[in-house]
Amino acid sequence: MTTITDPPQGSFRLSMLLSDTRYRSLTLQAIAAICLALAIWYLGNNVAKNLAKLGLNIDFGFLGVPAGYDINQRLIEYTSQSTNLRAAFVGILNTLLVAFLACTLATIFGVLAGVLRLSNNWIVSKLMAVYVELFRNIPVLIWIVIIFTIMTAVLPGPRAFRGDEATASMLFDAFAFTNRGIYLPAPVWGAGSMVVVVTFLLSIVGVIGYRRYATKLLYDTGRMLPTFLPSLAIFFLPTILMFFIMGMPIGLEYPELKGFNFKGGIKIGGPLIAIWFALSIYTGAFIAENVRAGIQAVSKGQTEAAAALGLRSGRIMSLVVLPQALRVIIPPLISNYLNITKNSSLAILVGYADVTATLGGITLNQTGRAIECVLLLMLFYLVISLSISAVINVYNNAIKLKER
Amino acid sequence: MKKTVFLGALTVAGLAAGVAAAGTLDDVKARGKLNCGVTTGLVGFAAPDANGEWAGFDVSICRAVAAAVLGDPSAVEFVPTTGKTRFTALASGEIDMLARNTTWTFSRDVDLKFTFVGVNYYDGQGFMVPKDLGVSSAKELDGATVCIQTGTTTELNLADFFRSNNISYEPVPIETNAEAQQQYLAGACDVYTTDASGLAATRATFEAPADHVLLPEIISKEPLGPLVRHGDNEWGDVVRWTLNAMVTAEELGVTSANIAEMSAGTDNPEINRLLGTEGTLGEMLGLSADWGKNAIMAGGNYGEVFAKNIGEETPIGLARGLNAQWTNGGLLYSPPFR
Numbered sequence: 001m002t003t004i005t006d007p008p009q010g011s012f013r014l015s016m017l018l019s020d021t022r023y024r025s026l027t028l029q030a031i032a033a034i035c036l037a038l039a040i041w042y043l044g045n046n047v048a049k050n051l052a053k054l055g056l057n058i059d060f061g062f063l064g065v066p067a068g069y070d071i072n073q074r075l076i077e078y079t080s081q082s083t084n085l086r087a088a089f090v091g092i093l094n095t096l097l098v099a100f101l102a103c104t105l106a107t108i109f110g111v112l113a114g115v116l117r118l119s120n121n122w123i124v125s126k127l128m129a130v131y132v133e134l135f136r137n138i139p140v141l142i143w144i145v146i147i148f149t150i151m152t153a154v155l156p157g158p159r160a161f162r163g164d165e166a167t168a169s170m171l172f173d174a175f176a177f178t179n180r181g182i183y184l185p186a187p188v189w190g191a192g193s194m195v196v197v198v199t200f201l202l203s204i205v206g207v208i209g210y211r212r213y214a215t216k217l218l219y220d221t222g223r224m225l226p227t228f229l230p231s232l233a234i235f236f237l238p239t240i241l242m243f244f245i246m247g248m249p250i251g252l253e254y255p256e257l258k259g260f261n262f263k264g265g266i267k268i269g270g271p272l273i274a275i276w277f278a279l280s281i282y283t284g285a286f287i288a289e290n291v292r293a294g295i296q297a298v299s300k301g302q303t304e305a306a307a308a309l310g311l312r313s314g315r316i317m318s319l320v321v322l323p324q325a326l327r328v329i330i331p332p333l334i335s336n337y338l339n340i341t342k343n344s345s346l347a348i349l350v351g352y353a354d355v356t357a358t359l360g361g362i363t364l365n366q367t368g369r370a371i372e373c374v375l376l377l378m379l380f381y382l383v384i385s386l387s388i389s390a391v392i393n394v395y396n397n398a399i400k401l402k403e404r
Numbered sequence: 405m406k407k408t409v410f411l412g413a414l415t416v417a418g419l420a421a422g423v424a425a426a427g428t429l430d431d432v433k434a435r436g437k438l439n440c441g442v443t444t445g446l447v448g449f450a451a452p453d454a455n456g457e458w459a460g461f462d463v464s465i466c467r468a469v470a471a472a473v474l475g476d477p478s479a480v481e482f483v484p485t486t487g488k489t490r491f492t493a494l495a496s497g498e499i500d501m502l503a504r505n506t507t508w509t510f511s512r513d514v515d516l517k518f519t520f521v522g523v524n525y526y527d528g529q530g531f532m533v534p535k536d537l538g539v540s541s542a543k544e545l546d547g548a549t550v551c552i553q554t555g556t557t558t559e560l561n562l563a564d565f566f567r568s569n570n571i572s573y574e575p576v577p578i579e580t581n582a583e584a585q586q587q588y589l590a591g592a593c594d595v596y597t598t599d600a601s602g603l604a605a606t607r608a609t610f611e612a613p614a615d616h617v618l619l620p621e622i623i624s625k626e627p628l629g630p631l632v633r634h635g636d637n638e639w640g641d642v643v644r645w646t647l648n649a650m651v652t653a654e655e656l657g658v659t660s661a662n663i664a665e666m667s668a669g670t671d672n673p674e675i676n677r678l679l680g681t682e683g684t685l686g687e688m689l690g691l692s693a694d695w696g697k698n699a700i701m702a703g704g705n706y707g708e709v710f711a712k713n714i715g716e717e718t719p720i721g722l723a724r725g726l727n728a729q730w731t732n733g734g735l736l737y738s739p740p741f742r
Contacts, residue, residue, distance in 0.1 A: 070566075149586075153590055179591060259546060259548075260547050260548040261548075348577070357554070361555065362577070365488050365554070
């Protein structure tokens with residue numbers, strides 16, 4: 001038996017804080033922390049003092065005062081008599097909307113381009129390489145301006161649709177593409193339309209249930225049910241049937257040229273489209289590279305082994321390659337989503353009313369409460385960024401390599 | 405690394421502290437240059453010319469102040485500001501004065517703590533529309549898409565005007581005048597609204613100015629003037645009386661042509677006080693005796709500056725209107741030099 005002798009327990013001397021490696025790093029960190037705290041205190045104190053000298057103070061009272069300006073794109077009720085706080089909420093919702101739309105579309109662009117870049121077809125893979133390099137290496141600000149300018153210059157104004165010698169016409173009399181936005185038919189909910197909607201929701205549940213059953217059956221008995229066509233049938237048939245049984249309660253309202261603009265229908269504003277498309281296509285180029293890296297990170301032996309087992313190429317991709325590739329793709333994807341959210345603050349460039357434009361732009365300007373508005377903005381972007389990474393991290397934990 | 409951050413923070417804090425302390429007049433004299441905030445470019449009011457020299461109606465105020473304080477009208481550093489950045493630039497001390505067709509309002513004066521030293525242009529908000537739209541009054545604009553420069557009083561006036569007339573509109577907020585012009589010409593908005601003077605200046609740069617009309621409604625009072633920070637009255641006085649000197653010079657018939665002759669001494673004691681041959685007005689301001697003469701020589705009196713930059717002879721073609729001398733039925737009325 002060997003005995004381990006304890007190191008000599010010398011008494012603690014003050015000089016050991018610097019000379020003893022056990023304490024030195026702690027000492028240095030403590031000093032750094034104190035310096036940092038002092039610096040922050042000094043800066044804060046300085047701001048407070050200078051504000052006091054100028055007769056200004058930090059006051060959030062302006063949030064309750066009527067904003068006085070109008071916003072063109074709003075998801076909640078808002079008039080110029082609503083408060084600045086409500087204007088900020090309108091902006092927050094607009095930011096979230098464009099961030100969500102752009103994240104979705106960027107993922108689609110990115111996955112398509114990333115997979116196609118690995119294609120054996122020379123032209124396709126080179127085209128995708130050009131897309132990635134072109135969009136990745138030009139600042140997003142410039143893309144936003146280019147896309148918005150092209151949109152306003154190329155698409156006709158509503159005036160072009162008017163008169164007998166109109167130079168532009170509506171597509172199928174239902175869709176109007178103007179330089180102020182795209183107008184689509186809007187659904188009109190008649191009596192009994194709730195039944196149709198509920199049927200539709202139930203059939204979605206039905207599709208999920210059927211797919212689960214098919215998977216379970218496959219694992220239990222090895223018998224494979226067809227999934228694609230039955231899913232499609234469950235998805236559409238009951239809803240269409242119910243639609244006619246209830247006597248077609250859902251109608252369409254078509255946009256119509258009235259006065260200066262199209263009225264009726266759903267309008268997707270030009271600024272929203274420009275910022276949405278620009279962010280998506282720009283970030284899509286980055287995601288494409290992540291996807292390509294992820295797929296290439298899965299060793300070739302995996303594909304070959306799966307092929308040797310007799311799997312078809314589609315199933316090799318979905319069952320073997322993609323689950324492993326996702327582990328590589330997800331972490332950088334988080335930072336791309338965060339970039340989209342933060343880059344959406346460039347929206348004011350095209351007149352889209354995101355939170356930077358309302359709270360950090362017009363409200364800041366009209367009330368002059370710069371420090372308060374910027375603090376709130378920082379808080380908002382911090383919270384939203386941390387939430388996005390938290391959600392994606394949960395997903396990442398679910399799919400990452402489980403070491404047992 | 406930590407140390408550098410700390411030192412950097414100290415420097416920033418020190419700079420911030422420095423701003424509030426010293427008098428702006430002494431700062432400008434010590435620097436030998438006046439930092440003057442102007443627009444990012446509005447022809448006639450402030451825009452760089454073909455040689456890159458800033459010129460315009462607001463620019464002339466900056467040059468006159470620089471001439472009064474430093475004796476040199478070219479000792480100006482022009483800082484282009486947008487509707488959004490102008491107040492922060494002034495409050496933080498980045499610029500010494502702001503001459504950027506800025507409307508004098510209660511909240512800017514009282515709440516934002518700025519001192520408007522006077523009015524150099526009495527304006528009002530107007531609307532410009534393409535002629536072929538067939539609109540003759542702003543009240544016919546129900547449902548129109550309107551381009552506005554964001555961060556200006558026009559935004560609030562517009563909301564009030566449409567609300568009180570019970571008609572609807574769709575705002576398109578735009579950062580700068582140049583972008584607004586592009587949007588308007590592309591037809592992304594039906595109407596462009598800003599101060600009537602700005603509309604005239606913008607229209608003058610169009611390829612076919614005659615295809616666009618200004619609607620008769622003027623929906624607000626927009627007294628535009630230079631402003632400085634609250635709490636530095638000596639500096640405020642310098643800018644205020646430089647502006648007054650230009651106005652008074654026109655009233656008394658002092659022009660850049662006859663000023664050399666007049667500064668030899670005249671029979672009119674007020675002209676003599678203005679040009680520094682009599683009395684100690686310059687000393688009271690903390691400037692040289694010939695400050696007024698320098699200010700007027702920089703670009704001429706108010707009338708000359710107006711005629712040269714935005715008057716009826718220029719492409720912008722603004723009439724004097726409210727901006728005529730009080731003796732001609734306008735609102736320009738300078739307190740006496742006494």
